[in-house]
Amino acid sequence: MIHFITGKGGVGKSTVAAALAWSLAARGRRTLLVELGERSYFRHVFHADVSAHPVVVNSHLTVTCWEGEACLREYLRHLIKIEKVVKLFFDNRVMRALVQAAPALKELALLGKITSGPRKIGPALPYDEIVVDAYSTGHFRALWRAPMGLAEAIPFGPMGEQSRSIVQVMKNPEQTCYYVVMLPEELPVSEGLELAQDIQNELEQSPRIVMNRWLESPLDLRKLSAFRGQEFADYLILLLERQANADRKVKEKGFLVHKVLPWLFNDSVPIKIRELALKMEGV
Amino acid sequence: MRELLRSHRVLICAGTGGVGKTSLSASLGVLGAQSGLKTLVLTIDPAHRLAQALGIEKKPGEDVKVEAVPGLSASMIDPRREFDEFVLGAVDKGIAKGLFNNRLYQQLATNLSGSQEFTSLVRLMTAVRSQHYDLVILDTPPTQNAVDFLKAPERIYALFQDTVIGWFSNPTVDESWFKRTLHRGTRLVTAALEAATGSTFIAELKDFFTHIAYLKTRIAEISRDVGELLHSDKAGFILVTGFDETKLKEALEFQQDLANEHLNLRGVIVNRWFPEWAEGVESWSGDWDKNPDFEKLREFYVRFSEFFRSRQQGFERFEEQLSKISVPVVKLPDFKNSVQGLTDLQHMARTLEEKWRSTL
Numbered sequence: 207m208i209h210f211i212t213g214k215g216g217v218g219k220s221t222v223a224a225a226l227a228w229s230l231a232a233r234g235r236r237t238l239l240v241e242l243g244e245r246s247y248f249r250h251v252f253h254a255d256v257s258a259h260p261v262v263v264n265s266h267l268t269v270t271c272w273e274g275e276a277c278l279r280e281y282l283r284h285l286i287k288i289e290k291v292v293k294l295f296f297d298n299r300v301m302r303a304l305v306q307a308a309p310a311l312k313e314l315a316l317l318g319k320i321t322s323g324p325r326k327i328g329p330a331l332p333y334d335e336i337v338v339d340a341y342s343t344g345h346f347r348a349l350w351r352a353p354m355g356l357a358e359a360i361p362f363g364p365m366g367e368q369s370r371s372i373v374q375v376m377k378n379p380e381q382t383c384y385y386v387v388m389l390p391e392e393l394p395v396s397e398g399l400e401l402a403q404d405i406q407n408e409l410e411q412s413p414r415i416v417m418n419r420w421l422e423s424p425l426d427l428r429k430l431s432a433f434r435g436q437e438f439a440d441y442l443i444l445l446l447e448r449q450a451n452a453d454r455k456v457k458e459k460g461f462l463v464h465k466v467l468p469w470l471f472n473d474s475v476p477i478k479i480r481e482l483a484l485k486m487e488g489v
Numbered sequence: 490m491r492e493l494l495r496s497h498r499v500l501i502c503a504g505t506g507g508v509g510k511t512s513l514s515a516s517l518g519v520l521g522a523q524s525g526l527k528t529l530v531l532t533i534d535p536a537h538r539l540a541q542a543l544g545i546e547k548k549p550g551e552d553v554k555v556e557a558v559p560g561l562s563a564s565m566i567d568p569r570r571e572f573d574e575f576v577l578g579a580v581d582k583g584i585a586k587g588l589f590n591n592r593l594y595q596q597l598a599t600n601l602s603g604s605q606e607f608t609s610l611v612r613l614m615t616a617v618r619s620q621h622y623d624l625v626i627l628d629t630p631p632t633q634n635a636v637d638f639l640k641a642p643e644r645i646y647a648l649f650q651d652t653v654i655g656w657f658s659n660p661t662v663d664e665s666w667f668k669r670t671l672h673r674g675t676r677l678v679t680a681a682l683e684a685a686t687g688s689t690f691i692a693e694l695k696d697f698f699t700h701i702a703y704l705k706t707r708i709a710e711i712s713r714d715v716g717e718l719l720h721s722d723k724a725g726f727i728l729v730t731g732f733d734e735t736k737l738k739e740a741l742e743f744q745q746d747l748a749n750e751h752l753n754l755r756g757v758i759v760n761r762w763f764p765e766w767a768e769g770v771e772s773w774s775g776d777w778d779k780n781p782d783f784e785k786l787r788e789f790y791v792r793f794s795e796f797f798r799s800r801q802q803g804f805e806r807f808e809e810q811l812s813k814i815s816v817p818v819v820k821l822p823d824f825k826n827s828v829q830g831l832t833d834l835q836h837m838a839r840t841l842e843e844k845w846r847s848t849l
Binding site for chain 1: 505506507508534536537538592593595605630680681682684685686687688689690693731732733738739742764765766777780782783785786788789790792793795796799800803829
């Protein structure tokens with residue numbers, strides 16, 4: 207299964223993605239956690255040189271960082287099978303510039319690699335689960351719209367074919383699923399819900415809503431109201447009201463909160479990942 | 490703070506997504522206007538209520554005067570429209586039309602990473618050149634890394650290198666194109682590209698480059714002018730970051746990246762880092778402790794406070810590293826109301842000014 211984790215910037219996508227990967231690995235699934243981009247965030251977290259070359263974190267968990275150009279290179283290698291030509295291609299100044307700038311090429315290469323397993327392209331990846339710490343809202347839309355747009359724009363030739371088969375995998379609920387991470391705050395919820403609706407409309411799958419950093423208060427709103435006027439109590443009341451609003455909004459749009467993750471009183475990302483992983487059972 | 494605003498023509502708020510760049514840009518704008526500067530805030534994707542408060546919600550692309558704050562204008566950047574206008578301003582109608590019809594252009598202008606950043610910079614240039622404003626504040630589009638924003642113009646510019654355009658834009662396309670590639674001994678390369686993408690894609694690509702070649706001069710101008718502007722003393726970057734040790738590490742990297750590019754970092758703002766109450770003094774009214782729930786609330790309070798104390802320690806570790814450069818590092822609290830209305834913005838602006846002063 208391929209898991210895409212997305213949501214508004216700053217909601218904890220990376221932590222949630224890592225926690226999910228950690229939890230799947232703990233259940234004995236061979237799991238690959240994939241970051242997208244040139245600079246790895248997880249290298250600070252796992253204290254390892256995370257790059258296109260996968261880094262083994264524990265017996266079942268491997269982390270890697272994929273970047274468009276490298277993926278394209280790999281794909282060409284698979285297609286052409288002559289390393290010398292591939293090298294020639296990428297050493298060519300014109301090609302380098304083209305790959306950097308040509309619309310949608312890198313997005314396509316990234317998704318091509320992520321979905322290569324189900325499409326049976328290239329060497330089989332030895333993983334049961336691939337967890338993708340995907341881009342935040344706007345960029346994530348651009349990512350899936352690249353193969354969709356190209357499949358439409360360029361119906362013929364290998365590019366069109368590849369695009370269509372990528373889209374097919376991304377629409378298949380047996381092969382991929384989507385998680386929209388939110389915080390119980392106004393903007394992350396509204397932006398997250400818009401994205402969730404786009405995923406539903408365009409990828410024809412209902413994304414799983416993950417509500418992150420949920421405050422488990424020892425007193426409920428009714429009991430807290432006795433302390434109104436005290437700054438700390440007012441703060442808790444505000445947070446609980448935000449949570450109630452978030453919950454209501456999600457339901458109004460016809461979605462279900464799939465998972466609620468607690469606010470951990472800790473800033474250490476490695477510790478958060480392990481603790482949240484324990485809450486991920488059944489996901 | 491006001492001095493900083495007065496001595497600049499351009500301030501750019503950069504940072505990763507979700508750290509409150511837009512609210513911060515807007516409150517900087519409020520401060521600018523309050524300092525007697527004609528100020529414009531350019532923002533790319535404001536939250537609905539903030540856009541409403543500023544009055545820009547229904548007017549993408551236009552400069553709108555913010556009625557409640559004299560001297561302040563705001564504008565929402567519409568990347569697609571901006572790109573189209575840029576094209577229309579640079580080439581004649583026929584070519585522009587050809588480009589608009591190209592399917593790859595349609596992808597490029599809206600979806601490609603880099604195009605949002607590029608259009609933001611074009612918009613910034615237009616605003617500065619208009620001479621209508623003393624100060625322009627640019628809220629950068631959300632990027633994975635803060636540095637992505639800086640690299641974007643370079644990426645777009647790569648499209649317009651002589652070699653790339655020359656490859657595709659020869660009017661007697663097919664024959665000469667192949668001849669030339671043969672001449673360069675890179676026939677294998679084109680074959681590889683074609684094998685990977687297919688001939689229809691290549692045709693579309695050729696069409697794209699043929700049209701875009703006409704934009705070359707204008708793009709080169711813009712890139713040069715933006716470079717000059719951003720490297721001048723009149724332009725500065727404000728890094729906005731959130732609290733999280735890894736985020737702070739990214740901030741340090743960003744600072745390094747700016748230094749490498751010889752760009753001016755003018756301040757670091759760690760946003761939403763404490764709730765306002767956590768900075769206050771503990772105060773309990775006498776009667777409350779009679780309530781049976783008081784103990785529970787107090788325990789929770791202690792737990793929260795400990796968490797924020799450890800955060801403070803984490804920050805101190807970071808501060809030591811930041812002390813290598815001499816810019817103010819300002820911590821802003823997590824305000825009670827999420828910053829969306831004008832009153833919230835003014836409150837944020839006031840706090841920002843106070844905190845900034847106390848770091849000097």
